[in-house]
Amino acid sequence: MVNIQWSMFIGLLLAASSSWAQRNVYINEDFNGYNRVRIVNGVNKIDFAPEGATLWSGDTPCSFDASAVGKMSLAEKDPWRTKVMPERYLADFDYDIAFEDADKERVKAEPEVTDETSKFYDDFLTHSTWTKTVRIVFDGTDVTITGDTDSLSVTQEGAHLTIETTTAGLKYIVSGSSEDACLKLYSGHKACLVLNGVNLTNPQGPVINSQLKKRLFIELADNTVNTLTDGSKYTKVKGEDQRGCIFAEGKICISGRGELYVNGNKKCGIASDDYVHLLDGFVHVNAHAQKGKGVYGKDNVIVGGGVLRTYCDGEAGKGVASDSLLSITGGVIKAITNGDAVWDDDEEDYSSCCGIKSAWDMTISGGEIYCLSTGTGGKGISAGHYLETIVNDKTKKYYNGGLTIAGADIYVRTTGTRIPEKKEEDGHGHKVGASASPKCIKCINNMAINSGNIYVRGSGGGAAEGLESKKRIDIYGGKIRSYCTDDGMNCTGCLINDGDIFVCSSENDGLDASSLKIFNGTLYGVGSGEQQMGIDTDGKTFEIYGGEIIGVGARSCTPHGTCSQASVCFYLPETYCSGVAVADAEGNIITQFPTPNTYPVLCLLVSNDQIQVGKRYKILSYKDSFDDVPVVEYDFSMEEEYLEKIEEKFITLGSKKSKD
Numbered sequence: 001m002v003n004i005q006w007s008m009f010i011g012l013l014l015a016a017s018s019s020w021a022q023r024n025v026y027i028n029e030d031f032n033g034y035n036r037v038r039i040v041n042g043v044n045k046i047d048f049a050p051e052g053a054t055l056w057s058g059d060t061p062c063s064f065d066a067s068a069v070g071k072m073s074l075a076e077k078d079p080w081r082t083k084v085m086p087e088r089y090l091a092d093f094d095y096d097i098a099f100e101d102a103d104k105e106r107v108k109a110e111p112e113v114t115d116e117t118s119k120f121y122d123d124f125l126t127h128s129t130w131t132k133t134v135r136i137v138f139d140g141t142d143v144t145i146t147g148d149t150d151s152l153s154v155t156q157e158g159a160h161l162t163i164e165t166t167t168a169g170l171k172y173i174v175s176g177s178s179e180d181a182c183l184k185l186y187s188g189h190k191a192c193l194v195l196n197g198v199n200l201t202n203p204q205g206p207v208i209n210s211q212l213k214k215r216l217f218i219e220l221a222d223n224t225v226n227t228l229t230d231g232s233k234y235t236k237v238k239g240e241d242q243r244g245c246i247f248a249e250g251k252i253c254i255s256g257r258g259e260l261y262v263n264g265n266k267k268c269g270i271a272s273d274d275y276v277h278l279l280d281g282f283v284h285v286n287a288h289a290q291k292g293k294g295v296y297g298k299d300n301v302i303v304g305g306g307v308l309r310t311y312c313d314g315e316a317g318k319g320v321a322s323d324s325l326l327s328i329t330g331g332v333i334k335a336i337t338n339g340d341a342v343w344d345d346d347e348e349d350y351s352s353c354c355g356i357k358s359a360w361d362m363t364i365s366g367g368e369i370y371c372l373s374t375g376t377g378g379k380g381i382s383a384g385h386y387l388e389t390i391v392n393d394k395t396k397k398y399y400n401g402g403l404t405i406a407g408a409d410i411y412v413r414t415t416g417t418r419i420p421e422k423k424e425e426d427g428h429g430h431k432v433g434a435s436a437s438p439k440c441i442k443c444i445n446n447m448a449i450n451s452g453n454i455y456v457r458g459s460g461g462g463a464a465e466g467l468e469s470k471k472r473i474d475i476y477g478g479k480i481r482s483y484c485t486d487d488g489m490n491c492t493g494c495l496i497n498d499g500d501i502f503v504c505s506s507e508n509d510g511l512d513a514s515s516l517k518i519f520n521g522t523l524y525g526v527g528s529g530e531q532q533m534g535i536d537t538d539g540k541t542f543e544i545y546g547g548e549i550i551g552v553g554a555r556s557c558t559p560h561g562t563c564s565q566a567s568v569c570f571y572l573p574e575t576y577c578s579g580v581a582v583a584d585a586e587g588n589i590i591t592q593f594p595t596p597n598t599y600p601v602l603c604l605l606v607s608n609d610q611i612q613v614g615k616r617y618k619i620l621s622y623k624d625s626f627d628d629v630p631v632v633e634y635d636f637s638m639e640e641e642y643l644e645k646i647e648e649k650f651i652t653l654g655s656k657k658s659k660d
Contacts, residue, residue: 024098025055027069039374039415041311041336042099057338060313078459080506084526085483086594087578089502092481093457095411097372099284099334103307106332107257109280110305120302123253123277125217130192131169136161136183138176138200147173160202162186173221174198183208190214190250195226195260202245203231205266210248211240218246220258220281229263232289243296244268252297254306255280262286268293269310275300275322278331284309290342291351293318294335300325301358303367309334315342316351319371326358326383327365328408334370341377341419341436350419350436352377355412359385360401362443364408364452371412376419377436380412380456384444386470399470403443405478406450413456414438418463437463440484444470447491449499451477458484462507465490473513475499475521487512488525496521496547510534510553515541518549527553529599544607550593551605558605566638567607570619577621577631582606585616585635592626613638 025040045056054063081090113121121127132148143159145152151167159181163172168189177199184206185191191212200207207228210216220226230245241247245264251274254260262269262285269285269292270276276297283306285294294310294317295301301322308331310319319335320326335355344351355371356362362383371380384401418437440456441447447469458464466482467473469491477498482488487510488503494513498521503510509532510525516537525534534551535542543561551557558569568582581592590610595602611617616637620630 024096027064039372039413041097041338041372041374057313060338080485081483083598084506084528084596085504086526086596088594089481089483089504092455092502093483095455097334097336097370097411097413099309099311099336103309103332103334104259104282107280107282107307108305108331109255110278110330120277120304122215123251123279123302125192125219125253125255125279128190128192128217129169130171132167132171134163134170134172136172136174136176138174138178138181138198140178141180143176143178143181160184165189176200179203182206185210185212185216187212188214190217192217192219194219194221194256195224195258196221197224197226199227201229201231204233204235205237206230206234206242206245206247208246208248209242210250210252212248212250215251215253216248218252218254218256218260220254220256220260220283222257224258225261226258227261227263230265232265234266241273242267243273244271244293246270248272248274250274252276254278254283257281260284263288264292264294265289266292268296270294271296273298275302277302277304278306278308279304281306283307285311287312287317287319288314289317290315290339291317293321295320297322297326298324300327302327302329303331303333304329305331307332307334309336310355311336311338312353313338315339315353315375316344317353318357319355321354321357323359325360326356326362328356328363328367328369330366332368332370335380336372337378338374339378340375340416349434350377352379352419352436354379354382356381358383358401362401362403364403364405364410366407367409369408369410369412371410371440372415373413373438374415376416376438378414378416378438378460379442380414380440381410382439382442383447386444399445401443402445403441403447403469404450405448405452405454408452410441410452410454410456412440414440414458414464415460416464417461421461435463437465437486439465439468440482441467443468443473446472446474449473449475449478449480453479455481456484457482458486461485466503467491475501477521484508489513495519496523502526505532508532509536510551512536512538514538517541517543517545518547519545520547522548524550524593525552526596527551529554529596529602531555533557533603535605546609547607548591549605549607550591551603552595553603554599554601556603556605559607565607565609566611566613567605568611568617568619568636568638569603569605570634572602572604572621572632577623579622579626580604581620581622581626581630582611583618583620585618587618589620590617592620611638 042057047054134147153164155162159178162184164186171192173194175196181200182202259282264287287294337353341350341352383403387398456466465486466484466488472493473491474495480501482503493515496518504526527533534553578597619634621632
């Protein structure tokens with residue numbers, strides 16, 4: 001039976017393959033006693049056998065035991081989603097993340113900076129003057145140099161070329177192909193490297209090695225395809241760094257309307273000991289090494305335009321990474337990681353894959369971002385780090401680096417599980433020991449969301465969370481959609497001043513925050529039907545001053561602290577409805593919202609500015625549609641007294657004064 005199902009699947013895949021080269025394949029499988037959804041990205045071939053199947057993504061195989069696989073499909077099959085999520089939100093999580101040919105048509109240049117005082121003014125190629133041109137043509141084991149060569153000191157060994165100069169304003173136009181080539185530059189001045197249709201490989205080190213202390217401009221000539229590949233082992237050079245296939249001691253600024261493909265086998269694809277700035281062009285980077293990085297900037301990575309795609313299949317790989325800052329103001333980024341987490345002996349902790357990672361502050365103020373991480377402990381976006389020190393014989397943690405999001409469209413998927421799958425406990429229910437958990441968007445310090453559209457999905461099993469901060473998440477606007485097996489949003493403190501927020505969990509809480517203050521906006525939190533909450537504040541600060549708040553789960557925290565807006569918390573028994581409404585005493589609808597229709601008992605928390613203390617209201621529940629006649633109707637009064645329980649204790653009411 002398994003063979004027949006797989007044969008049918010392969011026929012479907014091959015038939016579909018006639019219209020495109022690659023597709024993501026979704027696999028439901030049993031893994032250490034857990035069921036998880038795994039994504040094999042960019043499948044272009046399948047080898048079928050009775051005992052299993054091997055899916056090929058390019059040259060990378062991914063094998064599966066037939067006994068472990070439940071379903072394989074071209075579209076995700078999630079049995080939990082329709083059970084915990086109202087129908088209105090289902091389509092928000094149907095997005096897929098894959099590399100497509102259409103990505104090449106989405107290149108737009110970063111708007112030119114005209115303010116000469118801007119620190120990025122000099123990153124634009126047109127703001128520099130180029131007075132001399134050198135043409136370099138690679139041809140197998142040989143290379144020829146023509147043009148303004150008088151000021152150059154050239155060392156050549158086969159197709160390995162080293163150029164030294166003291167002359168400013170040099171532009172190098174490079175073309176040709178070689179399977180054993182390198183271009184190395186020394187100068188005290190900036191230089192421009194025009195890639196004009198090259199296909200170069202260096203088995204012993206970087207293909208482009210800039211020892212310039214100034215900027216290296218890389219211009220992708222219009223309508224050209226350029227491919228660079230390094231080796232998996234480097235020949236060391238004393239006193240010099242060699243961090244990747246394209247490496248520079250100074251800044252790297254990339255522009256132009258050509259295509260650049262970089263294959264990093266040793267460390268990184270593109271790396272700078274200063275920063276990398278993408279202004280224009282189509283750039284695709286593969287990083288295959290353990291802990292390899294697609295694009296790495298020691299001090300910063302800036303993406304303001306163009307299209308950047310990174311693919312990392314090594315353990316603990318990072319798509320776009322910085323040891324300091326990271327800034328995204330425009331362009332399109334697609335970062336896909338397939339590797340698992342790996343133990344780090346130096347850190348005594350796990351190191352996991354991540355699509356976009358900064359060690360300090362990350363600012364996202366524009367552009368489109370797509371991150372997919374399929375390995376154990378994988379992250380989509382992660383900002384900051386923490387340090388532990390011993391102070392007066394006590395361990396103290398320092399949380400460094402924040403995340404600010406405004407005006408961007410962000411789509412993140414994680415499908416990996418936590419490693420180890422089951423974390424050890426100390427006998428008192430407290431988890432101990434190192435672990436790595438999948439997170440869609442993670443920030444060690446404070447996270448601020450001002451605007452934009454954020455869609456995140458974590459489907460790999462327990463501990464897969466949507467948005468997590470070890471400190472605060474403050475939301476001032478934007479649209480947020482989060483659906484995960486663990487918490488949809490998790491933080492120590494949360495302030496909501498505006499925004500359209502839907503957070504949902506299939507196994508835990510929708511929103512989990514020890515301190516929650518809501519002033520405006522819409523918050524809809526859905527928790528699991530297994531004793532979890534739509535909104536959970538651990539019995540601590542939960543204050544409502546405005547906005548539309550809906551919490552759905554098996555139970556709920558109730559507001560307490562200083563509130564200026566009333567709320568009502570009520571229970572509906574058994575399989576009751578697919579929608580609930582709150583109406584005034586005459587039956588006029590104040591608010592209505594969809595609900596999961598599979599929970600045995602549903603607890604709902606509702607608050608908005610139309611619910612007033614001292615007035616009578618009705619709770620209406622609907623079986624299939626809000627157009628139907630309500631199947632349940634409760635009538636209640638919002639009294640000034642502390643608590644009132646009516647209608648067989650299915651409704652618990654609270655007022656501003658009662659704090660409940």
